[in-house]
Amino acid sequence: MRIVLEGNINRIYVQSLCMMFFHGEKFPENEKNPRGEVKLRLTENERDILCECEFTYDLKTVKKDSYASLKEGEARERTIKRAVGKAVYEAGRELTKKDIPWGILTGIRPSKVAGELLKREGYQRALEILKDEYLLSEQKAKLCLKVAKNECEIIDAYDxxxxxxxxxxxxxxxxxxxxxxxSYATKKLFNLIPEYIKKLVLEIKSKVQAINNLGLRLISVYVGGGTPTTLNEEQLEMVLSAINSSVNKNDLVEFTVECGRPDTITEGKLKILKKYGVNRVSVNPQTLNDEVLIEIGRKHTVNDFFDAYKIVTQEKIGAVNTDLIAGLNKDTIDSFKSTIDQIIDLCPDNVTVHSFSVKKSAQILRDDSEIYNKNDDIAKLSVDYAYNELIKNGYEPYYMYRQKNTICDLENVGYARKGSFGIYNVLMMSDNHTVFGIGAGATTKLVKKTGEKTQIKRIFSPKYPYEYLQDNRNFSEEIINYFK
Ligand SMILES: C[S@@+](CC[C@H](N)C(=O)[O-])C[C@H]1O[C@@H](n2cnc3c(N)ncnc32)[C@H](O)[C@@H]1O
Ligand code: SF4
Incomplete structure (x- = not known):
């Protein structure tokens, strides 16, 4: 697809708007005879922005104009996005007849926009603005505001x-x-685990030392992956005891291990988790449909999930989360409904409902390039069902993010009962919280506040375990200097 812009318009934003209507669309430069073309012209004065849009696909053209006026407290860039978004959205909708529930909010954190509106305008006005100006459906606008309220409470509770x-x-x-x-998933690569653990333990100790030197309080630890319970008991004990013996237990509010795959969970491993103070775990079925589990190559059964869940609750570890995915291949609305109903019957503290996202490097895309458009309606109905049933049963949506190339541009939402919100999930996305990333593929995010000004620096650890093992940098000094 070709994009032709006149004026101060962000090309990436226009691409993401176009992809809402045409999933998987590419935007090569100098493409001859593209199937689609979007021409945009922006005219602006001090107060008002006009965007004229001409959207063509397969020889059919729709023209739409849109105006937006600067609001007090709103950045000019956001006003421009509203004008551009509305013009492209309305033209795209007429061309494709597709309704996009998230309107012109294409970003990964719609609740951030909702939170700003909530603080500035109050609930009722924020709801109207999300529906009328950002073109969200009523349900997504309400979801977004509920999440924003809960996210703000958590973010404001930690300085x-x-x-x-x-x-x-x-x-x-x-x-x-x-x-x-x-994530490494072969016997040969598992040979790296012992060396990896040794290095990880050293890094945990040196980072906790840096945290103490900076006078920071470590309030949450999240051990994720991959699947941490792929480690055997001895390896798991080495990691968890290193964390337990270095951190200040008076400060630590949440200690999560994402067990994830039911087929890795044993009584022995859970006893170790408990011994070292873990108080939150995930046991993830993704779906309670054996046929779908086979389709997604998950290599465990529905019964394995129930067995693992039972062990976790018997050990009384603390909060339990279950991850689900809506819109998986071969899933039907009836089987997704049945998954949600059975999960609610188990009463986990948290339920995270992901929408199926088509990742470039995932095996499924190589096997099935049509995957984008197949499961749209099922995915939409599934996330709506999950939302309604979970709310009815006392869960609240408390964090949310969106990913590129997700079916129907849907969202991922963490639901929890009041009092068992997972704080790491919220804090790691906020622009107010420092996160130390340890191990291969981890990101460290340093947040420095000087008066009203917030500065964020990210440090990326080597992506793959074998690179991590060869890397001799120690970022502790860099981190301490940054805060000085
Ligand atoms: C770090 S991943 C995996 C955790 C753990 N290894 C497991 O598989 O249970 C966290 C969650 O992201 C979700 N996820 C992973 N890939 C996804 C995809 N392509 N689309 C939607 N959700 C996905 C799954 O629900 C998964 O449990
Ligand atoms: S979804 Fe599967 S491959 Fe991905 S991290 Fe979890 S267990 Fe590993």
């Missing part, structure tokens, strides 16, 4: 002298076909 730590265990028992996370 910038607090921080979190993410520990990466990029190993899995086998590879699921939809997944693009970097």
């Amino acid at each position: 910038n002298q607090t921080c979190s730590m993410y520990v990466s265990i990029p190993f899995c028992p086998t590879r699921c076909t939809y997944c693009s996370f970097i």
Whole structure:
């Protein structure tokens, strides 16, 4: 597709708007005879912005104009986005007859926009603006505001002298076909685990030392992956005891291990988690449909999930989260409904409903290039069903993010009962919280506040375990200098 712009318009934003209507669309430069073309012209004066749009696809053309006026407290860039978004959205909708529930909010954190509106305008006006100006459906506008309210409460509860730590265990028992996370899943690569653990333990200790030197309080630790419980008991004990013995237990509010795959969970491993103070775990079925589990190459059964869930609750670890995915291949609305109903019957503290996202590096895209458009309606109905049933049963949506190339541009939402919100999930996305990333593929995000000004610096650890093992940099000094 070709994009032709006149005026101060962000090309990437226009591309993401176009992709809402034409999934998987590419935008090569100098493309001859493209199937689609979007021409935009922006005219602006001090107060008002006009965007004229001509959207063509397969020889059919729709023209739409849109105006937006600067509001008090709104950045000019956001006003321009509203004008451009509305023009492209309305033209795209007429061309394709598709309704996009998130309107012109294409970003990964719609609740950030909602939170700003909530603070500036109050609930009722924020709801109107999301519907009328950002073109969200009523349900998504309400969802977004509910999440924003809960996110703000968590973010406001922790000042910038607090921080979190993410520990990466990029190993899995086998590879699921939809997944693009970097994770080693073969016997040969498992040979790296002992060396990896040794290095990880040293890094945990040196980062906690840096945190103490900076006078920060470590309030949450998240051990994720991959699948941390791919490690055997001895390896798991080495990692968790290193964390437990270095951190200040009076400060630590949340200590999560994302067990994830039911086929890696044993009584022995859970006893170790408990011994070292873990108080939040995930056990993830993704779906309670065996046929779909086979389709996504998940290599465990529905019964394996129920067995693992039972062990976790018997050990009384603390909060339990279950991850689900809506819109998976071969899933039907009836089987998704049944998954949600059975999960609600188990009463987990948290339920995270992801929408199926088509990742470039996932095996499934190589096998099925039509995947984008197949499961749209099922995915939409599934996330709506999950929202309604979970709310009816006392859960609240408390964090949310969106990813590129997700079916129908839908969202991922964490639901929890009041009092068991997972704080790491919210804080790691906020622009107010420092996170120390440890291990391969982890990101460290340093947030420095000087008066009203916030500065953010990101440090990326080597992506793959073998690179991590060869890397001799120690970022502790760089981190301490940054805060000085
Ligand atoms: C770090 S991943 C995996 C955690 C753990 N290894 C497991 O598989 O249970 C966290 C979650 O992201 C979700 N996820 C991963 N790939 C996805 C995709 N392509 N589309 C939607 N959700 C996805 C899954 O629900 C998964 O449990
Ligand atoms: S979904 Fe989880 S278990 Fe499957 S490959 Fe990805 S990280 Fe590993």
